[in-house]
Amino acid sequence: MAIFINKKTKLLVQGITGRDGSFHAEQMKKYGTDVVGGVTPGKGGTKVAGIPVFNTVSEAVKATKANTSVIYVPPPFAADAILEAADAGIKLIVCVTEGVPANDMMKVVPFVKERGARLIGPNCPGLISTDMSKVGILPGNIVKKGSVGVVSRSGTLTYEAIWALTLAGMGQTTCIGIGGDQVIGTNFIDVLDAFQNDKATKGIVMIGEIGGSDEEMAARFIQKNVTKPVVAFIAGQAAPPGKRMGHAGAIISGGSGTAADKIKALNKVGIAVAGSPTEIPGLLKEAMKKASAKADKKAVKKSATQVKKSDKKVKKTDKKDKKSTKKATTSKAKKR
Amino acid sequence: MKIHEYQAKEIFASVGIPVPPGEVASDPGTAEAIAVRYNKPVMVKSQVLVGGRGKAGGVKYAESPEAARVLATKILGMDIKGETVNKVLITEAVDILSESYVGIILDRATQRPVIMVSPAGGVDIEEVAAKTPEKIHKLAVDPVVGLKLFQARDLAYTLYRDIGQVRKCADILMKLYEAFWKVDASLVEINPLITTPGGDVLAIDAKVNIDDNALFRQKEVEAMRDLDAEEASEVKAREADLSYVKLDGYIGCCVNGAGLAMATMDLVKRYGGDPANFLDIGGSSNPQKVVTAMSIILTDPNVRAVLINIFGGITRCDDVATGIVQAFEEFKPTVPVVVRLTGTNEKEGQKILASCKLPSADTLDEAVKKAIELAGNAA
Numbered sequence: 001m002a003i004f005i006n007k008k009t010k011l012l013v014q015g016i017t018g019r020d021g022s023f024h025a026e027q028m029k030k031y032g033t034d035v036v037g038g039v040t041p042g043k044g045g046t047k048v049a050g051i052p053v054f055n056t057v058s059e060a061v062k063a064t065k066a067n068t069s070v071i072y073v074p075p076p077f078a079a080d081a082i083l084e085a086a087d088a089g090i091k092l093i094v095c096v097t098e099g100v101p102a103n104d105m106m107k108v109v110p111f112v113k114e115r116g117a118r119l120i121g122p123n124c125p126g127l128i129s130t131d132m133s134k135v136g137i138l139p140g141n142i143v144k145k146g147s148v149g150v151v152s153r154s155g156t157l158t159y160e161a162i163w164a165l166t167l168a169g170m171g172q173t174t175c176i177g178i179g180g181d182q183v184i185g186t187n188f189i190d191v192l193d194a195f196q197n198d199k200a201t202k203g204i205v206m207i208g209e210i211g212g213s214d215e216e217m218a219a220r221f222i223q224k225n226v227t228k229p230v231v232a233f234i235a236g237q238a239a240p241p242g243k244r245m246g247h248a249g250a251i252i253s254g255g256s257g258t259a260a261d262k263i264k265a266l267n268k269v270g271i272a273v274a275g276s277p278t279e280i281p282g283l284l285k286e287a288m289k290k291a292s293a294k295a296d297k298k299a300v301k302k303s304a305t306q307v308k309k310s311d312k313k314v315k316k317t318d319k320k321d322k323k324s325t326k327k328a329t330t331s332k333a334k335k336r
Numbered sequence: 337m338k339i340h341e342y343q344a345k346e347i348f349a350s351v352g353i354p355v356p357p358g359e360v361a362s363d364p365g366t367a368e369a370i371a372v373r374y375n376k377p378v379m380v381k382s383q384v385l386v387g388g389r390g391k392a393g394g395v396k397y398a399e400s401p402e403a404a405r406v407l408a409t410k411i412l413g414m415d416i417k418g419e420t421v422n423k424v425l426i427t428e429a430v431d432i433l434s435e436s437y438v439g440i441i442l443d444r445a446t447q448r449p450v451i452m453v454s455p456a457g458g459v460d461i462e463e464v465a466a467k468t469p470e471k472i473h474k475l476a477v478d479p480v481v482g483l484k485l486f487q488a489r490d491l492a493y494t495l496y497r498d499i500g501q502v503r504k505c506a507d508i509l510m511k512l513y514e515a516f517w518k519v520d521a522s523l524v525e526i527n528p529l530i531t532t533p534g535g536d537v538l539a540i541d542a543k544v545n546i547d548d549n550a551l552f553r554q555k556e557v558e559a560m561r562d563l564d565a566e567e568a569s570e571v572k573a574r575e576a577d578l579s580y581v582k583l584d585g586y587i588g589c590c591v592n593g594a595g596l597a598m599a600t601m602d603l604v605k606r607y608g609g610d611p612a613n614f615l616d617i618g619g620s621s622n623p624q625k626v627v628t629a630m631s632i633i634l635t636d637p638n639v640r641a642v643l644i645n646i647f648g649g650i651t652r653c654d655d656v657a658t659g660i661v662q663a664f665e666e667f668k669p670t671v672p673v674v675v676r677l678t679g680t681n682e683k684e685g686q687k688i689l690a691s692c693k694l695p696s697a698d699t700l701d702e703a704v705k706k707a708i709e710l711a712g713n714a715a
Contacts, residue, residue, distance in 0.1 A: 101550035106479040154595020235598035246579035246594025246616040
């Protein structure tokens with residue numbers, strides 16, 4: 001098992017005739033991805049590395065039954081390419097392109113959601129489900145099949161972390177880069193939720209960076225919803241405020257979005273934050289050991305306290321109900 | 337990208353937001369001439385991209401053209417937080433009855449443009465947000481539907497009671513929203529938006545930040561860029577399509593990928609060094625980019641060692657290696673250069689590099705430690 005992509009993934013490459021598109025179409029094929037077609041307007045009928053090229057996404061979908069698309073088109077056309085894929089019924093769209101205007105993305109993201117599709121990126125390296133499928137630009141030779149899920153806002157820093165895990169003998173289920181822009185289709189919480197529900201994933205590595213508050217929100221989500229051990233790394237501790245550090249989203253503005261704040265938020269909910277990517281495997285091993293010890297203890301205790309616990313649970317949900325009704329009434333009052 | 341107040345006001349005026357008349361001067365004589373023409377008291381306002389110019393003495397009231405000349409003489413050439421004042425805006429002084437704040441930012445959490453208005457204007461809005469958040473009213477606008485007049489009016493009512501002023505303010509908010517999209521802004525701000533004793537509502541200050549990613553279709557706005565207000569090395573890097581930020585340390589860093597570039601800087605600090613810069617050579621690799629990157633790093637006199645850290649993905653190690661060899665031939669660097677090369681086409685890259693006989697390292701931590709050690713020897 002893995003998340004988002006697997007052996008059933010049938011991939012289209014938008015922008016397949018470009019330098020990056022053609023190179024990575026071949027790399028993905030080599031990894032074992034089922035690349036069923038490419039799209040470049042005006043180049044329909046030709047072939048790239050034995051892959052048939054179509055003029056439009058809808059034409060390609062009809063001919064190939066593709067369910068996933070990866071985008072390598074230049075920034076001025078990337079938003080349009082995403083819309084075209086969503087409109088043609090593609091359910092998973094991965095946009096590698098860096099430099100897409102944020103104002104375009106603010107309109108694209110709701111459109112994609114409305115079509116029931118998932119967008120990953122833009123400005124992301126894509127994802128790999130080990131030994132099944134690779135979509136994007138992550139190098140296939142650094143991953144290894146295993147039980148760790150990796151999610152990151154970065155590209156090459158993700159490779160660094162994956163490589164450290166692989167060297168330490170800790171293989172991965174799915175590795176995914178969600179992108180370094182301000183407006184992106186899939187955030188940490190979406191991926192954490194998917195990893196939590198994936199049986200094969202036993203531990204999670206989350207790589208964040210300065211800017212925004214996604215890591216803080218992810219910390220709160222983990223505390224409430226993720227029972228699997230999580231280890232983090234946050235890039236940008238040495239970054240000065242007010243300067244964009246490459247990624248459009250990597251900027252400390254008005255004193256918020258600092259690495260220190262993010263590390264504090266993560267530590268507060270018991271997540272260890274590595275000082276270097278090479279420390280990630282060690283910390284994760286430790287966290288996974290602790291988690292399994294806890295699970296063992298629980299299993300022993302469970303039989304003895306089962307009755308009491310279920311009692312408590314009922315009381316708790318009662319309280320919650322009361323709270324939510326209270327909230328509902330106050331918000332009504334305000335509206336009036 | 338940041339632009340000056342007078343440029344932001346040009347954008348505002350182009351969508352019909354009322355701003356007091358004003359002109360730019362780069363010498364005291366011109367400043368005086370503008371004031372003579374207005375035949376009224378004026379404000380002399382330094383044009384810098386950094387915040388806090390008022391507190392630094394960069395904004396003054398001039399009763400007469402003579403006073404405007406004296407103040408312009410004082411303000412031009414002034415240093416405000418490291419930025420030299422090259423231009424002043426001479427603008428008609430207006431009587432102020434009340435000061436409010438209105439602004440629109442791209443909000444990451446909601447992924448929408450968020451309009452913020454506050455009756456506490458004329459002061460730092462971040463301070464208001466921290467101390468008295470209840471004084472700020474926010475609205476996240478659905479980007480597909482756009483801002484509707486009733487929403488603008490709702491917000492305007494939180495600032496004014498007089499229906500005439502509410503209408504004027506709502507109109508300004510609609511136009512501000514239009515400007516936000518028109519120039520692909522990440523921030524548009526009027527602080528303060530004022531009322532005059534006569535009942536007018538005016539924008540007497542203006543701030544606009546532009547999304548760098550949209551500059552390819554904002555040629556007019558890009559032409560507003562003030563190259564004098566930027567670090568020369570950063571300008572050169574941008575022209576070569578590199579992300580570069582100059583810092584104060586001594587380990588020059590050349591990395592592919594922004595996240596890894598940040599992590600590399602962090603590790604330099606962690607192991608006792610100090611990074612001289614942030615530099616991301618970007619995705620699609622082109623040997624010439626590496627050559628330019630090396631020339632920028634080697635021009636920094638503080639650099640005592642260079643650390644090249646490449647983890648190939650879309651960037652191919654052989655391209656980078658070719659660039660490194662070329663840079664060595666061209667610049668013959670006198671400081672030690674440590675190379676760490678891994679990922680896509682790694683073997684081909686190592687082969688190309690073999691001729692340079694550079695100190696290399698397999699892991700990032702090792703490479704960082706080695707660069708710091710060699711920088712120590714070089715000092």
